[in-house]
Amino acid sequence: MDRHCATRRLRRLADVAVVRLPRMHPHMLRHTFVTTMLDAGVDLRDVQIAARHADPRTTMRYDRARTNLDRHPNYILAAFMASAT
Secondary structure (H helix, E strand, O other): OOHHHHHHHHHHHHHHOOOOOOOOOOHHHHHHHHHHHHHOOOOHHHHHHHHOOOOHHHHHOOOOOOOOHHHOHHHHHHHHHHHHO
């Protein structure tokens, strides 16, 4: 199956499911897969391997919560140190 065949099949499935999006393409499924794993808290390295990205920076582009301070390493370390006292 090439990318054109995959696009046609996805659009047919979307029509049957009455999903109306302006531009339906297979990369949307890949994007959803990666974004959902990151939102669920799966480790970046595991997501990178699952998505078959050679560079972790590619995977990081999908991380919508990267500006969430609760996930920032400094805040995680501070929370860990605070709980130890």
